[in-house]
Amino acid sequence: MRVAYLGPAGTFSEDALEVSGFAPDTFEPRVTETIPAAIEAVAEGFAERALVPVENSIEGSVRPTLDSLIEQAERVRIIGEYDHEIRSALIARPGLDPAAIEAVISHPQPLAQCALFLRTELGQAELRVASSTSAAVREVASTDRPWAALAPARAARLYDCEVLREGIEDEPGNVTRFLWLAPRDLSVDEAAPGNPDGPWKTSLVFAELGADHPGALVEALHVFSDREINLVRIESRPIRRELGRYRFFIDIEGRDDSAEIANAISELRSKAGSLAILGSYPTT
DSSP states (O other), X not given: OEEEEEOSTTSHHHHHHHHSSOSOSSOXXXXXXXXXXXXXXXXXXXXXXXXXXXXXXXXXXXXXXXXXXXXXXXXXXXXXXXXXXOOXXXXXXXXXXXXXXXXXXXXXHHHXXXXXXXXXXXXXXXXXXXXXXXXXXHHHHTOOSSEEEEEOTHHHHHTTOEEEEXXXXXXXXXXXXXXXXXXXXXXXXXXXXSXXXXXXXXXXXXXXXXXXXXXXXXXXXXXXXXXXXXXXXXEEEEOSSSXXXXXXXXXXXXXXXXXXXXXXXXXXHHHSSEEEEEEEEEXX
């Protein structure tokens, strides 16, 4: 099985892939340079699965993932999720004095998750953005400048660097939720392993609730509360065609083929200009 994820080697995505227990014992990694590219790999048939981050307990949603799920909704579905503890490390070439660090490089998410540490401990350092945590370590390893990277500790070994500090995230219990993706044409039970009788979650995105008026969103969500269906997450994202117009991402408890949820989705579809089921899958 080919599995796409954000690379190169040494990213938090690779960490999550190796410990999630979801992928088969033997799989062929398909490393991509961006999150949208990992999702597109499944849509285009270059991979059978993808693992992508969708939400962090400190920084919130990963926007490229949400936007790409909309773009590929007709070809890709969510089939599972995995919560991965994130421990960031400050990594540099061997022998570098932390006081001499001029720049810290990382993906935007770790830079934000370690903002307090960077401000109080490395206030003199310039912050620079890389396409991934691993790319940041690789850049640090290839220069003689006094630079450091934020990345998983295992990335230091891959690029002959050393860990100066570990566990530098601002909040304990820093967790990122990852999504497992598969081609849309697989059946739910074929695509999503796990206990079919256990807890499930269904993810939806909808937009265009008609003429704007007070309570429009609340009225739409009554299709779930009236049926005692639990809404566990809601988030808005701009439609990007006009200021003030939004899509709403929601997660609800249960399978989309249960009678109550199917009826609720049908009623919501009648209220919304667009609606897509992003996936229905076992929860962790």
